[in-house]
Amino acid sequence: MLTSFMSYLGSQFSPGVAGNQLWALIYILIIFAGVSVAVIAMNWLERKALAHFQVRLGPMRVGPHGLLQPIADALKLLLKEDIIPAEADQVVFWVAPLIGLLAAFTVYTVVPFGPSQAVSDMNIGILFMLGVSSLGVLGIVTAGWASNSHYPLIGALRSSAQMVSYEVAMGLAVVSAILMTSLNESGTGTLSMIGIVQAQQQQGIWFIFKFFPLGLIAFVIFAIAMVAETNRAPFDLAEAESELTAGFHTEYSGLRWSLFMLAEYAAMIAVSSIAVTLWLGGWMHPFPNLLSAPAWEFIFSLFPALTFGGLAAIAFLGAARMPGHSFFKIQRAGLAVFAALLGVLALLLLVVAIAGRHADTSIAARFREGIDYVYWFVLKVAVFMYLFIWYRATWPRYRFDQLMKVGWKVMLPISLGVLIVTAIVGVLVK
Amino acid sequence: MAEITTLHYLVVAAALFVLGVIGVLTRRNVVIVLMSIELILNAVNLNLVAFSRMWGNLHGQVFSVFIVVDAAAEAAVGLGILIAFFRNKETINVDEIDLLKW
Amino acid sequence: MTPEMTPVATPFFFYLLSGLAIIGGVLVITRRNAVHSALALIVTLLAVSGLYLMLYAPFVAGVQIIVYAGGIMVLFLFVIMLVNIERTVKERQFNRIWPAGVLAAAALLGLFVSVYVKGKTLLSDPVTGKPLWPDPTISLPDSSNTQQIGVMLYGNYMFAFEIASLLLLVAILGAVIMAKKRI
Numbered sequence: 001m002l003t004s005f006m007s008y009l010g011s012q013f014s015p016g017v018a019g020n021q022l023w024a025l026i027y028i029l030i031i032f033a034g035v036s037v038a039v040i041a042m043n044w045l046e047r048k049a050l051a052h053f054q055v056r057l058g059p060m061r062v063g064p065h066g067l068l069q070p071i072a073d074a075l076k077l078l079l080k081e082d083i084i085p086a087e088a089d090q091v092v093f094w095v096a097p098l099i100g101l102l103a104a105f106t107v108y109t110v111v112p113f114g115p116s117q118a119v120s121d122m123n124i125g126i127l128f129m130l131g132v133s134s135l136g137v138l139g140i141v142t143a144g145w146a147s148n149s150h151y152p153l154i155g156a157l158r159s160s161a162q163m164v165s166y167e168v169a170m171g172l173a174v175v176s177a178i179l180m181t182s183l184n185e186s187g188t189g190t191l192s193m194i195g196i197v198q199a200q201q202q203q204g205i206w207f208i209f210k211f212f213p214l215g216l217i218a219f220v221i222f223a224i225a226m227v228a229e230t231n232r233a234p235f236d237l238a239e240a241e242s243e244l245t246a247g248f249h250t251e252y253s254g255l256r257w258s259l260f261m262l263a264e265y266a267a268m269i270a271v272s273s274i275a276v277t278l279w280l281g282g283w284m285h286p287f288p289n290l291l292s293a294p295a296w297e298f299i300f301s302l303f304p305a306l307t308f309g310g311l312a313a314i315a316f317l318g319a320a321r322m323p324g325h326s327f328f329k330i331q332r333a334g335l336a337v338f339a340a341l342l343g344v345l346a347l348l349l350l351v352v353a354i355a356g357r358h359a360d361t362s363i364a365a366r367f368r369e370g371i372d373y374v375y376w377f378v379l380k381v382a383v384f385m386y387l388f389i390w391y392r393a394t395w396p397r398y399r400f401d402q403l404m405k406v407g408w409k410v411m412l413p414i415s416l417g418v419l420i421v422t423a424i425v426g427v428l429v430k
Numbered sequence: 431m432a433e434i435t436t437l438h439y440l441v442v443a444a445a446l447f448v449l450g451v452i453g454v455l456t457r458r459n460v461v462i463v464l465m466s467i468e469l470i471l472n473a474v475n476l477n478l479v480a481f482s483r484m485w486g487n488l489h490g491q492v493f494s495v496f497i498v499v500d501a502a503a504e505a506a507v508g509l510g511i512l513i514a515f516f517r518n519k520e521t522i523n524v525d526e527i528d529l530l531k532w
Numbered sequence: 533m534t535p536e537m538t539p540v541a542t543p544f545f546f547y548l549l550s551g552l553a554i555i556g557g558v559l560v561i562t563r564r565n566a567v568h569s570a571l572a573l574i575v576t577l578l579a580v581s582g583l584y585l586m587l588y589a590p591f592v593a594g595v596q597i598i599v600y601a602g603g604i605m606v607l608f609l610f611v612i613m614l615v616n617i618e619r620t621v622k623e624r625q626f627n628r629i630w631p632a633g634v635l636a637a638a639a640l641l642g643l644f645v646s647v648y649v650k651g652k653t654l655l656s657d658p659v660t661g662k663p664l665w666p667d668p669t670i671s672l673p674d675s676s677n678t679q680q681i682g683v684m685l686y687g688n689y690m691f692a693f694e695i696a697s698l699l700l701l702v703a704i705l706g707a708v709i710m711a712k713k714r715i
Contacts, residue, residue: 092567124678127594134602138574141609145567153613160610164603171598188679434546437648439583442550444644446557446576448637453561455633456626461566461612465573468604469557472580475592483587488677491589492684498592498599499696503703505604509611510710516615517713523620525627 027119031108039265043070046389053393064335065318080254085147088251092146097252097259100139104266106132111273112193114283114373125193126174129274130167133229136267137163140231140238140248143260147251155247158400159238163229165404169411170225173218176419177278180207180215183426197282204289208279214422219279221415223387226271228407230264233392237400272384273377280380283373301353301368304375308346315339439480447473458523460515464508471501546586553579564621566612570605577601591678 044059044066051058059066084093110125112118122128137160144156181199182189190196200206208219228235239247249260276282285291285300319335322328349371356368398406446469453466475494482490516522556576563569577600584593627633685693 089565089567092571095571122590123676124590124594127591127598127678131594131597131602134598137602137606138609141606141613142567142571145609145613157610157613160606164606164610167602188676191678434542434586437651438546438550439587440648442553442583444641444648445554446580448641448644449554449557449561451640452634452637455636456630457561458623458625458627459566459620461608461615462561462563462569465560465566465569465608468573468600469560469576472577472600475596476580476583479584479587479589479592482589488680488684489688491592491677492681492689494589494592495595495681495685496689496692496696498595499700502599502604503699505607506703506707507710509607510707512611513614514710522615523623 024119028109031111031119032105035105035108035266035269036262038269039262040070040074042265042268042385043073043261045385046392049386049389050393053390064322064331064338067335067338074258077254077258082254082256083251085149085251087148089146089148092142093251096139096143096146097256097263098139099142100136100263101259101266103132103135103139104263104270107267107270110193111270112197112277112282113377114370115194115198117283117370117373118194121192121194123190123192123195126178126191126196126274126278129193129270130171130174133267133270133274134163134167136263139260139263143252144238144248147248149251151244151246151250152248155238155240155244155250159231159248162231162235162237162403162407165407166225166228166235166411169221169407169415170229172412172415172419173222173225174274174278176214176218176415176422177207177222179419179422179426180210183429187430193277193282196277197284200281201284201288206279206281206284211422211425214418214425215279217414218418218422219275221411221418222275222279225411226275227388227391228403230268230271230388232264232268232388234395234397235403236397237403240397242397268385268388269381272381272388275384276377276380283377285372285376298353298357301357301372302350304371305346305350305353307375307379308342308349312339312342312346315342436480436484439476443473443476443480445473446470446476458525460512460522460524460527463524464505464512467504467508468501471497471504542586545582549579549582549586552576553583564625566620567609570608570612573608574601574605577605589677591681 047069048058048066059069062069062072084090107129109119110122110129112121112125140159140163141156144152144154144159147153178189178191178196180189180203181196184199184202190199203210207215209215227233231238236247238244239249241247244250249257252260281288285303291300315335316339319332319339322332322335352364352368352371356362356364356366358365450466450469450473453469454463457463457466475497478490478494478497480490482488482494512522515527519526521527553576556572556574556579559572560569560576563572577596581593581596581601584590584596
């Protein structure tokens with residue numbers, strides 16, 4: 001067992017490629033747990049960040065600074081009565097959240113956290129990803145229809161029209177990025193997610209800066225379309241609370257409602273990871289060409305430890321700044337323990353970074369590399385997650401006809417134009 | 431279980447094709463008739479891809495891509511006609527669509 | 533660097549996927565409610581796309597998921613929700629001449645079966661003497677599938693490709709003209 005583990009770590013294969021089903025299963029479990037934890041963290045962060053945008057405090061009571069609030073919410077949702085409306089279509093009502101959840105989580109089989117840190121490396125990776133994430137709309141549509149109620153039905157209709165419209169612009173933006181992968185000696189591009197990042201590695205540039213400003217425009221188109229695809233503000237017409245109470249999930253409650261939330265956040269992370277893979281260099285650290293000397297590699301490998309150390313410092317500061325009243329004794333102790341945990345994690349990462357600083361094939365070096373890849377990927381995705389919250393706090397909601405107009409009359413022509421110009425420039429450059 | 435040959439795929443495709451034909455010929459609901467047409471197109475696609483594997487070239491796969499394009503066009507126009515019809519006649523049953531002009 | 537990409541447990545997955553596809557197909561033509569039919573059709577489409585993967589056609593499988601399951605079926609569901617469904621559910625589901633339809637379909641099935649049976653046993657290519665359906669000996673390249681299809685689309689099938697894009701344009705115009713109240 002141990003030897004196979006070590007030999008696996010030493011090999012270059014991702015589990016899907018190596019055909020080892022056991023390892024694929026373990027990867028799937030790790031990713032499932034990781035995404036679930038990320039969703040919980042995102043839940044807390046969104047409430048806190050939104051509150052601070054509006055100069056409020058946000059959740060403060062359950063745990064220090066509301067850190068345990070998501071867990072309390074999850075418990076509440078699990079224990080709540082699970083209502084199925086009498087007039088609803090029972091089977092479809094039951095299946096709808098599962099469709100959304102399944103679509104959102106299936107996408108992660110091809111997300112490349114590193115050159116060998118992926119469940120599978122399909123050669124149609126990006127096609128698969130777009131296709132499966134477009135299945136998520138089926139969950140929303142069937143949920144709205146099955147509720148047999150007016151608001152959910154309107155939400156479902158809006159959502160289906162919106163997502164089909166923005167998929168077109170999104171697909172064209174993706175195609176222009178895929179075109180860029182073919183600018184090598186052999187002239188053949190790739191659809192594999194790992195291959196796309198490796199193409200950026202070979203060409204020595206993130207595709208967002210390629211053919212400036214073409215890559216940037218395509219990226220911006222994708223970044224707008226992906227907000228629309230995930231039904232987030234300012235494109236959250238499907239669940240506009242001031243117009244449709246809660247849109248497609250008005251009739252849902254308890255566990256099923258939380259499944260919808262889980263699917264929504266998982267889909268957000270998934271589309272962000274598409275954007276990171278296609279335009280922001282996936283697992284590569286910034287300036288992969290300029291700063292590729294061993295010294296720079298070492299400095300960049302210190303970043304995970306520094307991040308967790310910084311988080312630990314912030315948590316300690318929070319514990320220190322708690323009011324001195326005895327009511328806050330437990331909260332202060334809890335926050336201190338949390339900070340200590342983060343600090344220990346930071347120390348561990350530091351040890352790994354120092355032990356594996358030589359780029360050889362030792363286990364420590366491999367481990368350090370893996371941590372680096374996953375860290376940079378997750379950091380870039382986290383920036384997008386914060387942007388999602390920021391959009392929600394900042395921009396007012398679109399009206400539906402404006403939404404359609406922007407999708408078909410602005411984004412689609414621009415993305416088509418970018419695609420054509422990219423193709424022409426690509427031919428000229430060769 | 432035995433080895434899976436081309437014939438196995440052809441049998442599945444034939445079954446899907448016949449199901450689609452039954453749907454087109456017997457159902458009254460236009461939407462379901464259109465869905466049965468999609469079933470038929472899928473059966474054809476499955477045949478083409480199976481033949482492409484059998485002969486070891488990709489012509490069948492290219493053809494099936496064209497058929498998918500065709501299916502998209504057919505669905506868009508068919509559903510457009512359906513909406514126009516529903517707006518005028520308030521029905522979506524094929525056997526009530528029996529006038530050339532009204 | 534790629535080790536041999538062999539699909540796992542081929543017969544098992546074949547029977548699973550084709551069973552799903554056929555069950556989905558049966559549900560499509562028998563359900564009273566059009567939304568249930570649409571969901572069954574989605575199951576069929578996904579199962580067929582799995583069969584494409586088993587036939588070394590990953591690109592077609594991806595196109596199938598994106599265009600069919602993600603695009604066309606959402607369009608279908610959208611239209612089903614626009615046209616009222618409560619009345620049609622209570623009405624008669626099959627038209628009056630349905631026995632004739634089933635008979636014709638059964639005749640078609642008989643034709644298929646006879647061709648397949650004969651093709652399996654009797655008929656073989658009269659010139660070379662090979663069977664009509666040889667077992668695949670050449671395995672298609674799985675990794676460069678998309679590239680090769682792209683080359684063929686822009687090479688041999690250039691004209692057909694352009695016609696297909698024209699067809700899509702005509703379909704867009706047709707759908708808009710049909711569905712719009714006032715142009």
